[in-house]
Amino acid sequence: MKSYTSKSGKDSGVTGYETGRDYIIVAFGDNHYIYSYGSAGKLVVEKMKSLALASAGLSSFIARHNPGYEKKY
Template identity: 50%
Template sequence: MKQYKNLEGHSGVTGYEIHDHSIRIEFNNDTVYEYTYASAGKRIIERMKKLAAAGKGLSTYISQTVREKFETKN
């Protein structure tokens, strides 16, 4: 899991892991969600990958757009 840069300083995201057709996101409560092309769609996953790499805007995007479109949660 790669550490999320959190450039805005108030994100609930702490880490991420990018895969070909998915992204895994770790939140500050140690819960990891996996979002996939099948669960959220390719366009959303690719946007999440860009935001994760940029270190800014991912948590907001998830709460406003992605919501409950995760494949797994652990």
Template identity: 50%
Template sequence: MERYKDIDSDSGVLGYEINNDNITVWFHGSARPYTYSYASAGSIHVEEMKKLAHLGNGLNAYINNNVKFKYVRS
């Protein structure tokens, strides 16, 4: 897991892990990580989430506004 920079210090995201076709996100206070894949959330959303993760800003808001419940269910 790579620690999320959170440049504004206002995010619920703790960290993330990027793979070719998915991103796994750890949230503060959550017992488990959430994986958003091309299949579950769509490639456009996953690629945007990857960019935001690298930037360290806007990832939590993007998830809440676009893909909140589109994580991989196991």
């Protein structure tokens, strides 16, 4: 899992992420959420991946759009 630090300098709820071909796992502290093409849609997952890689706006995007997640652990 890669660490996530927002480039904006604001405190982000996201602490880490991991990407795969058709999913992204987002960590909020000890809680991990798997967002997949099947649960959130391809466009949403790809947008989340790009935000994660840019370290910009991932937490805000999730809060604003509330994408469906496949699993929480």
